[in-house]
Amino acid sequence: MSDRENILNAVRKALESTGDAKSACTLPELSRPRLEGTQETLIGRFIEEVEAVSGRVHRLANIDSAARQLETLIRAGKTESLAVSRDPIARAISSRVLGRHVVVDPEDNQDAIAEADMGLTGVRLAIAEHGTLMLAPEDDHGRLAALLPPHHVAVLAVSQLVGTLAEAIEHLASDSQPATITFVSGPSRTADIEQTLVIGIHGPALLDILLIEDTQEEDHPS
């Protein structure tokens, strides 16, 4: 017999031996927590939670102001190369700072992304209660731009913000599930040396979130 059958038989036999005593246990209904309040309350909570785990949120009116903020970050971090994912909003923003910075495309090999100083990506959703970004690499056509460079800049539209993890999971359940989903709450961290918190071990050490009110591009001359 295969290991599969042996295990399943062992499970059945063990559970049958206590069959009569089987409790009237039913699967409990889940309470699905919601955050009360307006969109402004959600935004406030989101910013508070991201900052509590050492991330930064920049509130921006539109794509143009987001591009200016990105330039500020690039100058401040002396960024020389930027890996941009294929997320349309991320592309729209990076196209406005093009020319002065090396743009690495995820279609290039992973070594180029590994050497980039900054990665610019979109997100699927963001969760206010824990300051979490939900990344679905299929939206970005890849996962490395948000992972290999030491500085991750994520682009988020205000309309993508939900209140709770429970709501985010409901969104997931209603869509077809992508190959992978990564929930990100702050930059990479460890405390494995004497419980001393160190930010930025394997993942990005800096996390900046560009929270954009209006991601429409109509007024942009292309």
Added chain:
Amino acid sequence: MSTIHDIRSSHFKSDAREAIANVELRGALARAQEQSNSKRDRAIQRIADDWESMRDQASAIKTWTLENLGEQLELFERNAVKNGIQVHWAEDAENACRLVNEICADAEARSVIKSKSMVTEEIGLNHTLEAAGLEVVESDLGEWIVQIAGETPSHIVAPAIHHTRESIHRLFEETLGRKIPTDAESMTMVAREVLRQAFLRADVGITGVNYLVAETGSFLVLENEGNQRLTTSLPRVHIAVSGIEKIVPRLADLDLFLRMIGRSGTGQVVTTYQNLFCGPRRSPDEDGPRDMHMVLVDNGRTKLLASEKRRQTLQCIRCGACLNICPVYRQIGGHAYGSVYPGPIGSIFTPQVAGLHKASQLPFASSLCGACKDVCPVKIDIPGILLDLREEIAEHGEGQRDQETELKMKRESPAFRRWSSLMQSPRKYRMSGALVRTMALIASHTSLFDRFIPPLSAWRSTRSVPRPEGGSFRARWRRRTEANR
């Protein structure tokens, strides 16, 4: 046959004695425990009103799932296969290791990168992969420290908790053969550089699992460092190894468990990264593993299902809260338990999985204070199961006890028989009380007789005898009720 890799729990007593004598270790443990517990308290305080009902729900979900384990596992398998995940089953550690080795061989792998996983420690996976000529690198900082030190983890969440900054610094300089700064941040950055190269050359990435989701055939793994994201993004093949008990029925159940496990384990509201895997790379993804494997491991777990009480052991979500609160763990650390699962949960898991004969001392390594049960997010009755195991060892454990336990039984059985007879007669109880008070009074002034009489002498060697005051409880009670009359 189910087994735990490198188990040496039959040396518990001598290993514990050695650990207690290690002042540096006890300092590190006390500091770590205090920090984890205050962080946990703060994180839970924020949701204090809901915490108890969350524990009830989490426990009920786990109970239900274990009662329906067969169906849930089959459901998971069906859905996972639909998602393109190759599902394998392993009855014991040996078969699990062989399966992983075969997958690596098929992939023509030379180098393997791992993220922290307790089940792979349990089955001794690194050992067999290395024996097959593969390079295996642990990528979690704590695990890497333990790996280059040639040790096993001493805590299920913080593997290198027994190390000080100085000992890690020594280890890094010796291993890397160069001078490095002594602060935690610089050392961490050195580890980042070294391990990044290992990620880039790895052919296979191996992770554990926190939750298998039956209804979707996906699975979730938690981390803080980003090493697991790298482990599952760069190599061509991702192999996940999971105990069969790690299953939850619904995707929505994750919400509850994710809100609990970070708070319980490290005092974080949620862990930095939570990675949900639903199959290998798909178009239009330009990276990610081409093949994804899931190895479902029994290794003795099904034995625990037959008793409703002991089955609770399998509800464990490996948060480590019971280790952080345990007064015994605080004094001796993880290694003394002689199992990769130490502390209160280890003291019930290890003997049941590896067999009583391999770990008969562990159920006694507890003061039964019950703190572990109070902090457990899924409400496992650890003290109850410890007592159950003690009973089995005492009543039916003939031939299953190691030498130390046998000796303990021989000494304690007559003492308990005498105690039982004293407790059944008010007159004998009174007399024995008076005798003990007199002896304790003498003992607190002099070391004359307890220095020479075993087992008093052994007890006395590390403790001072308290001086009894104020007469017996019965006498004081009588005085009080008379005064109130």
